Amino acid sequence: MTPPLAFVWSEFAQQVTSGLAAGAIYASLALALVLIYQTTNVVNFAQGEMATFTTYIAWTIMNHGVAYWPAFVLTLLIAFGGGVTIERVLIRPVEHRPELVIVILTIGMLIAINGLTGWIFGPEVKAFDSPFPNRSVIVGGVAISIQDIGTFCICLGTVVVLWLFFRFTTLGLAMRSVAFNPDASRLMGVRVGWMLALGWGFAAALGAVAGMMAAPTVFLDPDMMLVVLIYAFAAAVLGGIDSPVGAVVGGLTLGVVINLLGSYVNFVGQELRLPTALAVLLLVLVIRPTGLFGRVVVRRV
Amino acid sequence: MRRWAPPALQGLVLAGAVVLIVLLPRFTSEFRLGQFTYVGIYFIALLGLNILTGYNGQISLGHAAFMAIGGYTAAILILGQKGFELAGQHPSHVLPEHGMRPLFTIPIAGLVTGVIGYLFGIPALRLAAVSLALATLAVAVSLPALAKRFEHLTGGGGGLSLPLPHTPFGWNISTPHWLYYEAWATAAILFVVAWLLVRGRVGRAWRAIRDGEIAAVSSGVSPAVYKTLAFGISAAYAGVAGALFAIQVSYINPDTFPVTLSILLLASVVIGGLSSLSGVIVGALVLEFLPIYAQTPPVVHLNFAKQAGPVVFGVVLMVIVLLVPGGMASLIRRLTRPVTAALARKA
Amino acid sequence: MSTLLELRGVEARYGPIKALHGVSLTVAEGEIVALLGANGAGKTTTLRAVSGTVRHTGEIVFEGKQIVRSKPDAVARAGIAHVPEGRGLFAELSVWENLRMGAYVRGERRTLRQEAPRVFKYFPWLERRRDQQAGTLSGGEQQMLALARALVGRPRLLMLDEPSLGLAPTIVQEIFRIVTELNADDGLTVLVVEQNANVALATSARAYVLEVGQVAIEGESAELRRHEGVRKSYLGY
Numbered sequence: 001m002t003p004p005l006a007f008v009w010s011e012f013a014q015q016v017t018s019g020l021a022a023g024a025i026y027a028s029l030a031l032a033l034v035l036i037y038q039t040t041n042v043v044n045f046a047q048g049e050m051a052t053f054t055t056y057i058a059w060t061i062m063n064h065g066v067a068y069w070p071a072f073v074l075t076l077l078i079a080f081g082g083g084v085t086i087e088r089v090l091i092r093p094v095e096h097r098p099e100l101v102i103v104i105l106t107i108g109m110l111i112a113i114n115g116l117t118g119w120i121f122g123p124e125v126k127a128f129d130s131p132f133p134n135r136s137v138i139v140g141g142v143a144i145s146i147q148d149i150g151t152f153c154i155c156l157g158t159v160v161v162l163w164l165f166f167r168f169t170t171l172g173l174a175m176r177s178v179a180f181n182p183d184a185s186r187l188m189g190v191r192v193g194w195m196l197a198l199g200w201g202f203a204a205a206l207g208a209v210a211g212m213m214a215a216p217t218v219f220l221d222p223d224m225m226l227v228v229l230i231y232a233f234a235a236a237v238l239g240g241i242d243s244p245v246g247a248v249v250g251g252l253t254l255g256v257v258i259n260l261l262g263s264y265v266n267f268v269g270q271e272l273r274l275p276t277a278l279a280v281l282l283l284v285l286v287i288r289p290t291g292l293f294g295r296v297v298v299r300r301v
Numbered sequence: 302m303r304r305w306a307p308p309a310l311q312g313l314v315l316a317g318a319v320v321l322i323v324l325l326p327r328f329t330s331e332f333r334l335g336q337f338t339y340v341g342i343y344f345i346a347l348l349g350l351n352i353l354t355g356y357n358g359q360i361s362l363g364h365a366a367f368m369a370i371g372g373y374t375a376a377i378l379i380l381g382q383k384g385f386e387l388a389g390q391h392p393s394h395v396l397p398e399h400g401m402r403p404l405f406t407i408p409i410a411g412l413v414t415g416v417i418g419y420l421f422g423i424p425a426l427r428l429a430a431v432s433l434a435l436a437t438l439a440v441a442v443s444l445p446a447l448a449k450r451f452e453h454l455t456g457g458g459g460g461l462s463l464p465l466p467h468t469p470f471g472w473n474i475s476t477p478h479w480l481y482y483e484a485w486a487t488a489a490i491l492f493v494v495a496w497l498l499v500r501g502r503v504g505r506a507w508r509a510i511r512d513g514e515i516a517a518v519s520s521g522v523s524p525a526v527y528k529t530l531a532f533g534i535s536a537a538y539a540g541v542a543g544a545l546f547a548i549q550v551s552y553i554n555p556d557t558f559p560v561t562l563s564i565l566l567l568a569s570v571v572i573g574g575l576s577s578l579s580g581v582i583v584g585a586l587v588l589e590f591l592p593i594y595a596q597t598p599p600v601v602h603l604n605f606a607k608q609a610g611p612v613v614f615g616v617v618l619m620v621i622v623l624l625v626p627g628g629m630a631s632l633i634r635r636l637t638r639p640v641t642a643a644l645a646r647k648a
Numbered sequence: 649m650s651t652l653l654e655l656r657g658v659e660a661r662y663g664p665i666k667a668l669h670g671v672s673l674t675v676a677e678g679e680i681v682a683l684l685g686a687n688g689a690g691k692t693t694t695l696r697a698v699s700g701t702v703r704h705t706g707e708i709v710f711e712g713k714q715i716v717r718s719k720p721d722a723v724a725r726a727g728i729a730h731v732p733e734g735r736g737l738f739a740e741l742s743v744w745e746n747l748r749m750g751a752y753v754r755g756e757r758r759t760l761r762q763e764a765p766r767v768f769k770y771f772p773w774l775e776r777r778r779d780q781q782a783g784t785l786s787g788g789e790q791q792m793l794a795l796a797r798a799l800v801g802r803p804r805l806l807m808l809d810e811p812s813l814g815l816a817p818t819i820v821q822e823i824f825r826i827v828t829e830l831n832a833d834d835g836l837t838v839l840v841v842e843q844n845a846n847v848a849l850a851t852s853a854r855a856y857v858l859e860v861g862q863v864a865i866e867g868e869s870a871e872l873r874r875h876e877g878v879r880k881s882y883l884g885y
Contacts, residue, residue, distance in 0.1 A: 037431075043431055043434065090619065090623070093623055094622065094623060094626075097626065099430070100354070100358070100360060100430075100575075101622055101626055102622075103360070103434070104567070104568070104571045104618065104622050105618075105619055105622040105623070107564060107567065107568060107618070108568065108615045108616070108617075108618030108619035108621075108622060109615065109619060110564070110615070111564070111565075111568065111611050111612075111614055111615030111618065112611070112612050112614075112615025112616050112618075112619060113615070114611060114615075115609070115610065115611030115612035115613075115614070115615060116612050118611075119609060119612060170748070170752065170756040170757065173741075173745060173748055173749065173752075173756075174749070174752060176738075176741065177738050177741065177749050180738050180739070180740050180741065181736065181737075181738055181739075183701070183732075183736065184732070184736035184737070184738060185749070186701070186719075186720035186721050186724070187699060187701070187720055187724055187729075187730050187732065187736060188721075188724060188749045188750065188752050188753055188801075189721045189724035189725050189752055189753030189801075190721055190749075190752060191721050192721070226560075230438065230439075230442060233435055233438070234435060234439070237431060237432050237435050241429075241431050241432075271446045271449060271450065272443075272446055272447070272450065274442060274443065274446070275439070275442065275443030275446050275447060278435075278439035278442070278443060279439070279443070281435075281439070282424075282435075282436050282439060285427075285428055285432050285436070286424050286427050286428070289427050289428060289429060289432065290429075
């Protein structure tokens with residue numbers, strides 16, 4: 001290989017790996033959105049803000065001297081509880097209303113939680129610890145940041161754990177049955193309301209993971225997850241809004257594509273990365289409205 | 302559509318509102334008058350959004366983008382190439398040479414935005430509700446970045462500074478008064494147009510599509526025609542509002558109409574009452590005053606002023622959705638029912 | 649034989665439309681009772697009232713306890729298995745996962761381990777096709793899966809809503825043969841709603857005929873087969 005080619009390859013590999021790391025974060029939040037969409041038929045626009053708020057809680061816990069991983073787990077539990085509570089208290093009263101109404105409710109939550117976060121913790125940017133060392137490893141001649149590897153592993157690891165839960169446990173099966181057919185589930189003795197609440201709990205925990213993985217790089221401030229939510233939303237829709245697999249694939253794809261677009265297409269540069277990605281996404285949607293993995297619903301009249 | 306009260310009473314309330322709007326400048330300070338001008342501008346934008354989302358059921362998370370298009374159109378036309386050069390910027394040769402009178406740029410801005418909205422509505426037909434929400438959000442997020450990019454047309458990140466407004470044709474009204482009446486006269490005309498559309502065949506088609514597209518098709522309503530029409534009209538309204546906004550502020554830059562405004566517009570429509578034209582006034586009042594008023598309580602707290610506004614706004618929105626889904630309009634309807642029912646019995 | 653299920657003056661409505669105008673019936677333990685009637689008579693609604701999936705008033709007593717205010721999942725836990733119209737299978741899940749859900753009401757793993765052999769005795773082919781997606785089964789197979797799924801939960805009362813719907817006559821015979829066997833072997837109590845009055849009256853001990861949301865005719869199935877009104881309207885001769 002001549003030197004110029006080797007140089008390009010290593011940069012390409014770096015962009016891909018950092019794209020995969022960012023994509024893993026999008027994938028986690030996208031999966032959270034899909035989890036809720038499958039059971040409630042609504043995109044929870046407050047998912048990003050919930051993630052931000054729980055990340056601030058993690059920050060507070062760590063500031064009180066708790067080590068990283070215990071704080072991480074504790075935050076996940078708190079996030080889970082928060083998600084369950086929000087579903088039971090706020091969403092349950094409007095479960096039977098039209099989807100537009102519930103969407104507006106989540107937008108209200110977005111506004112309120114974002115304001116609350118800024119109010120309680122202040123708008124200044126804060127630093128957030130990372131459990132991973134700030135170094136790179138050389139793999140096949142390419143320098144890959146450990147932070148990227150760690151982020152990818154934690155996010156995807158959480159997704160895998162969740163997958164195992166849904167595939168092999170009774171509760172996971174019950175939740176899946178609710179997503180497919182809530183009425184039949186009731187006849188099987190499933191407490192559908194609580195299954196929905198658990199879905200929100202898991203989604204909130206996923207969001208917490210995404211937030212804690214994003215914070216070291218983008219720094220902690222109240223608006224941290226606003227853009228990530230847009231990416232996650234795009235990833236979920238790209239993958240097919242009711243497909244968990246699609247959310248993960250969509251997230252990873254989007255992360256890589258955005259990075260590569262930003263680096264290699266001059267017109268795009270840094271500012272137009274998001275608009276370009278969204279434009280490509282919308283093009284895909286117009287061609288295939290249900291997304292890459294979505295179920296094509298035949299509407300019977 | 303259920304009538305709130307006997308037509309006579311409705312007419313009376315409407316007349317009262319008109320009188321109030323006309324006489325308002327006499328009782329308020331100049332600052333307040335500016336605020337009420339913004340209420341009028343938001344009123345127009347919210348009318349448009351209500352048509353699209355309330356009456357036609359298509360969710361738009363990006364209406365501020367249409368306002369931006371209208372605002373930039375007006376600004377560019379007002380400046381003309383000469384104006385760009387005077388500001389030390391390099392204009393595109395697409396622009397007219399001399400600036401236009403601001404008043405005339407308003408309908409043009411509306412038309413341009415309307416056409417763009419209509420064109421947007423065509424591919425939007427293929428998108429499901431969720432994807433449409435994403436698409437409109439994408440437009441809202443992308444537009445500022447695009448505006449920064451195309452400097453020759455939009456003045457880039459620095460934006461466009463417009464000459465300060467003044468009352469045209471040498472009329473003998475103070476400028477703030479002129480701007481106020483300009484906004485509200487436009488609002489009144491557009492309200493009547495919206496009202497006529499909504500209660501006529503077009504409005505019925507919109508509602509039929511919103512309530513069940515398949516059923517609407519079997520009644521002979523073509524969703525494609527009416528959905529794109531709704532997008533176009535609603536965008537035109539937002540464009541007019543954007544133009545008025547730019548004229549009012551005498552300045553526009555990519556951050557004048559951010560994504561947060563798009564979200565707040567949708568929130569305000571819901572607070573006022575989806576598919577209630579009269580509720581829109583409440584939404585406009587809330588949009589202009591709520592974030593500000595939340596800052597004035599006497600509690601002395603450093604962060605309170607900036608951060609309490611969104612919290613209150615969000616909580617109000619949630620309360621409305623949870624308790625009063627029809628928005629403030631339906632709440633008012635319910636509260637005044639004893640009176641209106643009694644009057645109906647008398648009639 | 650003790651009374652397992654009793655309805656007294658049950659009324660039900662779908663929004664503003666009243667579907668049941670006061671239905672009273674009983675099902676004794678170990679019986680097969682048929683609920684007949686024309687389309688729209690209220691047969692399905694009656695089952696829905698029992699399982700709590702439609703708004704209703706009146707009295708519904710199951711094993712001596714009032715279940716009229718109970719939610720569907722509570723009714724299922726009380727021991728009533730409702731196989732709804734259209735079967736209510738989880739089409740995207742596999743045969744085995746559907747069965748797992750049937751056992752959910754009594755504690756999935758343990759119950760399924762105990763009940764699966766029994767169910768496979770009646771439906772041997774299910775075991776061979778456990779990983780097949782339920783939505784890809786034929787109509788008759790789906791009905792049998794729905795029945796098997798209900799049985800796995802060891803219900804005290806089995807409610808079947810139009811099991812013959814859309815199925816070929818031989819399959820219908822097979823299904824009702826299995827129901828008869830279950831009733832004879834295990835004493836399973838069955839309340840079956842049917843449009844096919846012939847096979848329903850042949851299988852059941854007693855029957856009720858609903859008309860316009862009320863019980864119009866009731867009695868032993870053998871007698872109803874000779875009843876002139878029933879013969880003319882529902883048996884076709």
